[in-house]
Amino acid sequence: DVPLRDLAAERGVRIGSAATVEELRDGEYAAVSAREFDMLTPGNDMKWDATEPARGVFSFERGDAVVEAARAAGQQVRGHTLVWHSQLPGWLTEGDFSAVELDGIMRHHIAEVAGHYRGEVYAWDVVNEPFNEDGSLRDTLWTRAFGVDYVATALRAAREADPGAKLYVNDYNVEGLNAKSDALYELARDLVAAGVPLDGVGLQGHLIVGAVPGGIRENIERFAALGLDVAITELDIRMGLPVTAEKLATQAEDYRAVVEACLAVSRCVSVTTWGFTDRYSWIPDHFPGEGAALLFDEDLRPKPAYDAVHQAFGGG
């Protein structure tokens, strides 16, 4: 059958998946990743705790391995992520740094990491998850030091480090129209108006079977109207276990709806799922009793959701 990546290419979009170094060592998994997807996001291996485990000491082995796997498979890389509040190394979270020190630490990190991958990543999630659910700014070490200004600082530093990479702000629960996506919209609008180098917004897409929000296409359209690219960056649609045929059918329609919303807007450039097989997923660890959120089952057999995505891209 025609792989998803060929169908997506004909529609002018990319189809990606997240993967970690460990997962890519599973040969059966790596083969499906290479066959079906033309973009790869390192699930953990370019995060701050992985890339700067001690202050000023950078470690790129893991990230490089993901980039190499992508290169071998003819896949682009979405870099993930430069500035976030989570998966930070202890030296940073426990360091009690002044704002001046944090400013230098953040700029140095971006210069080193985005500089190391200069020319090798298609896009960077420069800032990840800046908002709370009500649209207020999340309280983090970055906002405590700089308020919202850290976003512009990070984007400018990333542009300097890798002028060719598309620079994104990425968040979850911002797929439909709601207070959080309004806040992301207002931030993006203000950044664009101020001439800050922002190229796109990432809508992560950690969704629940039967509860996909409406308004996804309208939401994508309003970001596109700002002149920005939009990417679905971390799509998975989880269900309460056990799996049933009915839940799988609903999940398939949910995946179809998200892909169709992206395909309806020309500035929606890619759909990335957060992993592709229920063999490896963050969901069971973080939401006990839930899972089965991806396109392939644990044995790498395509699920109804795979068929729905295949059809949405125009395949049989």
Ligand code: G3I
């Ligand atoms: O590395 C340690 C390992 O040494 C230890 O033995 C093991 C025991 O639990 O934990 C390992 O760290 C785990 C790490 O993944 C690497 O596997 C952490 O506990 C675990 O919390 C961490 O989860 C990651 C999560 O981000 C953390 O926030 C997931 O793998 C990763 O898929 C997930 O990805 C995030 C995106 O970056 C941002 N959007 C949400 C998405 C899902 O949470």
